[in-house]
Amino acid sequence: MEKPKNSLFLEFLFGGVSTCGAALFTNPLEVVKTRMQLQGELQAKGQFQVHYRNVFHAFITVARHEGVSALQKGIRPALMYQFVMNGFRLGSFQLLNDSLLRDKNGQITMAKSVLCGAIAGTIGGFFGSPMYMIKTHMQSKANLSIAVGYQNECNGLFASLKNIYSQYGIMGLWRGSSGAVARVMLFSPDSLLIPFTASTLSGCAIVACMTPFDVVSTRLYNQKVVGATSKGGVLYSGFTDCFYKIFAKEGLWGFYKGWAASLFRLGPHTVLSLVFWDHTRTLYSRWQHARDIN
Incomplete structure (x- = not known):
């Protein structure tokens, strides 16, 4: 049976809405994770205040x-990031699934599945990058007594976007995107396969592989920028430079700052995303059925 023409749009909508619902509950772990990833930036262990x-x-x-409400810092860009990133990722994966994923016998092939997942992750990470950057800025902004990393000026979501655009142009909104794209193209924490086929061990494997890229993307997004272009990062000139400097200054453990917060976030975020995804689809099916009857 031919799929309805709006199926791709619905995949975008369902994916975005379901992960937004999950982010409402898991954002405090994002705040904590961001702070821990920036703590002791480019400093050896024992040389910074913990x-x-x-x-x-x-x-x-x-x-x-900062008050309990500070644990929900950056919630607006976090929700927009989840909606845009996962909407594009799941929507593009559905499109790739319909056209590329299966062989001539209709069977899914592993190689094509990995390739489609990487492409979909790249698309989602790219389009969601500006929201991820603003989210990082807001979540890292702290009371001076507990501040870590560079404290970017944050005056709200749209004011921050306007400020960055006015200073660095359109490309400034995508500074640090190389880290975010690598972060989401390697693994998909919201994949439907995880809660059904994976155990705690798989969750640990995902965090182990993804956290270094997560740390790099946080550092690239949050660093101070000087000059008229977004390329004038004070600490890192790009993705590779950031990787090298973290390893040289902080050692291997520097790539795993905030790993526990990522691990604690993974399970609830995945389960909640699936619950909201399932309920969203169910509600839509009921609405569609009622409309057809009437």
Whole structure:
């Protein structure tokens, strides 16, 4: 049976809405993760003040110094990022699935599945990059007593976008995107396969592989920029330079700052995304059925 013409649009909509619902609950872990990834930036262990000892201590520290509401910092760009990134990722994957994923017998091939997932992740990561950058800026903005990393000026979502655009042009909105694209093209934490075919071990594997790229993207997005273009990063000139400097200054462990927050976030975010995804589809099916009857 031929699929309806709007199926691609619906895949975009369902994917975006479901992950937005999950982000409402998991954003506090994003705030904590961002702070921990920026803590001790390009400094060896023991040479910086530790404001956040672990995930639970970070929660308490943020709430004590900035109020409980600070744990939802960056929620607006976080929701927009989830909607845009996952909408494009799932929508483009559906399109690729319909045209490329299956062989002549209709069977899914592993090689094509990996390729389509990487392409879909690249598309989603690219279009969601500006929102991820603003989210990072807002989540890292802290009370001076517990501040880590460069403190970007943040005056709200649209004011921040306008400010970056006015200073660095359209390309300034995509600075740091090389890290974000690599982050989402390698693994898909919201994949339907994870909760059904994977165990805790698979979750650990995903975090182990994705966290270094997550740290790099956070550092690239958050660094101070000087000059008239977005290429004038004070600390890192790009993706490769950031990787090298983190390893040289912070060692291998520098790539795994905030890994516990990522691990704690992975399970709830995946499950909640699936729950909202399923309910969104169910509600749409019921609405469509009622419309057909009437």
